[in-house]
Amino acid sequence: MRVVVVGGGISGVAISRAVEARGCSVTRLSRSTGFDVLRDDATTALAGADVIVEATGRFTTSRKAATQFFTGSTRAIGRAAGAVGAHHVLLSIVNCMRPEVQGYGYFAGKTAQEAVARSVSPHLTIVRSTQWFEFARQNLDRMRFGPVALVPGMTIAPVALDAVATVIADVAVGERSAREIEVAGPDTTTLWTMTKALPGPGVTPVPLPIPGRMGRAFRGGTLLPARETEVVGPRFQDWITGK
Numbered sequence: 001m002r003v004v005v006v007g008g009g010i011s012g013v014a015i016s017r018a019v020e021a022r023g024c025s026v027t028r029l030s031r032s033t034g035f036d037v038l039r040d041d042a043t044t045a046l047a048g049a050d051v052i053v054e055a056t057g058r059f060t061t062s063r064k065a066a067t068q069f070f071t072g073s074t075r076a077i078g079r080a081a082g083a084v085g086a087h088h089v090l091l092s093i094v095n096c097m098r099p100e101v102q103g104y105g106y107f108a109g110k111t112a113q114e115a116v117a118r119s120v121s122p123h124l125t126i127v128r129s130t131q132w133f134e135f136a137r138q139n140l141d142r143m144r145f146g147p148v149a150l151v152p153g154m155t156i157a158p159v160a161l162d163a164v165a166t167v168i169a170d171v172a173v174g175e176r177s178a179r180e181i182e183v184a185g186p187d188t189t190t191l192w193t194m195t196k197a198l199p200g201p202g203v204t205p206v207p208l209p210i211p212g213r214m215g216r217a218f219r220g221g222t223l224l225p226a227r228e229t230e231v232v233g234p235r236f237q238d239w240i241t242g243k
């Protein structure tokens with residue numbers, strides 16, 4: 001089984017490791033390996049793939065920029081997957097499509113991305129997870145302004161990225177076959193609590209209470225999974241103490 005993971009971030013590394021552990025051959029493609037999904041010929045780059053995992057990302061709060069990036073990535077990968085006869089596996093986020101959070105441009109982009117994937121990919125699985133444990137540090141990097149970093153008020157049920165990667169490996173080798181899969185971590189917490197638990201954050205975290213309907217939705221649990229959502233991986237507290 002030949003698996004191509006598009007996206008070189010922390011998720012690309014974790015997914016490649018999990019898929020390799022199943023005995024698949026894995027290639028990672030991103031700009032740092034010479035492949036730009038928005039510019040290069042994806043059908044040529046993805047030729048020979050049985051499974052293509054789309055784990056590209058660009059952090060932006062702009063609806064326009066997020067929509068352009070995520071739909072552009074998925075249109076290219078979905079069409080290429082159809083052309084080479086591969087299974088397209090897309091990473092997404094639990095509840096990113098909820099109307100109360102569409103004011104957050106990144107989530108509007110993810111919602112548009114899912115719609116494009118459904119329309120262009122003949123063989124598609126969308127794997128949605130809640131925010132990863134690693135998201136606390138990603139947020140500090142993305143929201144850093146000099147010596148401080150802003151931490152939006154968010155109530156979430158975070159999940160270990162390695163546990164999500166294992167689910168994606170199950171999908172890649174055909175052990176799971178649903179068109180949409182949702183997973184979450186075992187506990188409800190806040191991004192602030194997770195951030196305060198990080199060893200050596202390297203920056204001073206500052207709470208950012210987002211105003212209005214969207215801020216209330218983030219704080220009030222709109223991003224929490226439905227009660228019946230599959231729980232995977234360790235508890236955040238056990239994960240962080242093992243780091």
Ligand SMILES: NC(=O)c1ccc[n+]([C@@H]2O[C@H](COP(=O)([O-])OP(=O)(O)OC[C@H]3O[C@@H](n4cnc5c(N)ncnc54)[C@H](OP(=O)(O)O)[C@@H]3O)[C@@H](O)[C@H]2O)c1
Pocket residue numbers: 006007008009010011012029030031032033035036037038054055056057058059091092093094110128129130131132134135138
């Ligand atoms: N973070 C979370 O908690 C979370 C939770 C659930 C789902 N997700 C979803 O999982 C996906 C991956 O998230 P992430 O946090 O790992 O993403 P990320 O770190 O923002 O980006 C992943 C990689 O995408 C690659 N990339 C960016 N532009 C590209 C381009 N034009 N062509 C090819 N590759 C490009 C980059 O590698 P290069 O610089 O080498 O190009 C980057 O390392 C996203 O769709 C995200 O929404 C994230």
